[in-house]
Amino acid sequence: xxxxxxxxxxxxxxxxxxxxxxxxxxxxxxxxxxxxxxxxxxxxxxxxxxxxxxxxxxxxxxxxxxxxxxxxxxxxxxxxxxxxxxxxxxxxxxxxxxxxxxxxxxxxxxxxxxxxxxxxxxxxxxxxxxxxxxxxxxxxxxxxxxxxxxxxxxxxxxxxxxxxxxxxxxxxxxxxxxxxx
Amino acid sequence: xxxxxxxxxxxxxxxxxxxxxxxxxxxxxxxxxxxxxxxxxxxxxxxxxxxxxxxxxxxxxxxxxxxxxxxxxxxxxxxxxxxxxxxxxxxxxxxxxxxxxxxxxxxxxxxxxxxxxxxxxxxxxxxxxxxxxxxxxxxxxxxxxxxxxxxxxxxxxxxxxxxxxxxxxxxxxxxxxxxxx
Numbered sequence: 001x002x003x004x005x006x007x008x009x010x011x012x013x014x015x016x017x018x019x020x021x022x023x024x025x026x027x028x029x030x031x032x033x034x035x036x037x038x039x040x041x042x043x044x045x046x047x048x049x050x051x052x053x054x055x056x057x058x059x060x061x062x063x064x065x066x067x068x069x070x071x072x073x074x075x076x077x078x079x080x081x082x083x084x085x086x087x088x089x090x091x092x093x094x095x096x097x098x099x100x101x102x103x104x105x106x107x108x109x110x111x112x113x114x115x116x117x118x119x120x121x122x123x124x125x126x127x128x129x130x131x132x133x134x135x136x137x138x139x140x141x142x143x144x145x146x147x148x149x150x151x152x153x154x155x156x157x158x159x160x161x162x163x164x165x166x167x168x169x170x171x172x173x174x175x176x177x178x179x180x181x
Numbered sequence: 182x183x184x185x186x187x188x189x190x191x192x193x194x195x196x197x198x199x200x201x202x203x204x205x206x207x208x209x210x211x212x213x214x215x216x217x218x219x220x221x222x223x224x225x226x227x228x229x230x231x232x233x234x235x236x237x238x239x240x241x242x243x244x245x246x247x248x249x250x251x252x253x254x255x256x257x258x259x260x261x262x263x264x265x266x267x268x269x270x271x272x273x274x275x276x277x278x279x280x281x282x283x284x285x286x287x288x289x290x291x292x293x294x295x296x297x298x299x300x301x302x303x304x305x306x307x308x309x310x311x312x313x314x315x316x317x318x319x320x321x322x323x324x325x326x327x328x329x330x331x332x333x334x335x336x337x338x339x340x341x342x343x344x345x346x347x348x349x350x351x352x353x354x355x356x357x358x359x360x361x362x
Binding site for chain 2: 024
């Protein structure tokens with residue numbers, strides 16, 4: 001649950017980050033930045049700000065803005081009927097992103113949010129710089145974490161069905177609730 | 182047919198345009214800009230320069246750089262087996278692009294390359310500015326033309342099978358041939 005003021009503040013900060021990253025967007029898009037607190041109500045630690053550029057029934061293109069040291073919780077994109085699940089390529093535009101995927105524990109630069117050791121199970125650390133990208137196959141558990149200056153990155157993918165994503169943390173609710181004043 | 186020198190020159194000019202557009206890319210990608218003359222050997226009039234960022238069997242992301250007033254010939258993305266054809270969203274990063282699609286003739290800003298009236302049949306003109314985008318459904322005939330300063334745009338799409346694209350101009354060969362010295 002976020003207050004309206006918190007939501008508006010996060011949207012504004014994210015829009016500024018996207019603008020500063022050099023990505024060109026319209027005034028109309030500016031108002032469409034979504035703030036996701038994943039139902040955890042502590043946006044500066046766990047959350048993401050997302051501007052969806054394309055969302056058809058075949059592909060999706062999103063800009064994901066993460067505040068400094070903000071963590072996008074561990075999740076995966078499951079099979080849905082005939083769709084084997086979302087295939088996603090993330091590509092950094094500004095800042096660095098740390099990505100945690102299956103593999104041996106190599107965590108060095110990043111950190112698991114305090115008290116959340118049980119729900120961040122992927123510990124193989126990859127760090128992407130601006131202009132670098134990686135493709136995550138459907139079903140792959142992963143989580144993202146911004147560096148000290150925040151991150152702006154593209155997510156290029158097959159069809160996105162966010163509400164069907166799986167999350168390791170049982171406390172998570174994908175849809176952000178906004179507290180009425 | 183392009184000479185090696187012409188190809189290298191076009192690649193270099195396109196890479197500079199992409200860099201100036203603010204899109205961040207790696208040194209490795211820089212060397213992968215493809216130059217397409219569509220077998221017409223007159224790149225400054227008809228052609229395109231393409232940097233493929235993502236090409237899986239499900240999606241494609243490309244950067245298309247067009248030189249000033251360069252025209253990317255009329256084409257469409259046909260059905261291939263169970264695939265209804267490539268769905269493509271183009272999004273301008275720098276410059277303007279004129280897009281010609283089915284509909285009433287509204288051509289005003291752009292032009293058909295001289296002597297090519299028969300093979301540029303779409304005349305409904307749409308002009309996109311930086312930050313603007315449009316989605317082309319599979320099978321839709323379309324062609325692109327850069328404005329006076331050239332164009333850099335993203336193409337976000339379902340799987341690309343360029344060699345299976347249909348072209349109105351029977352002279353076109355999709356694969357560029359490079360003349361050995």
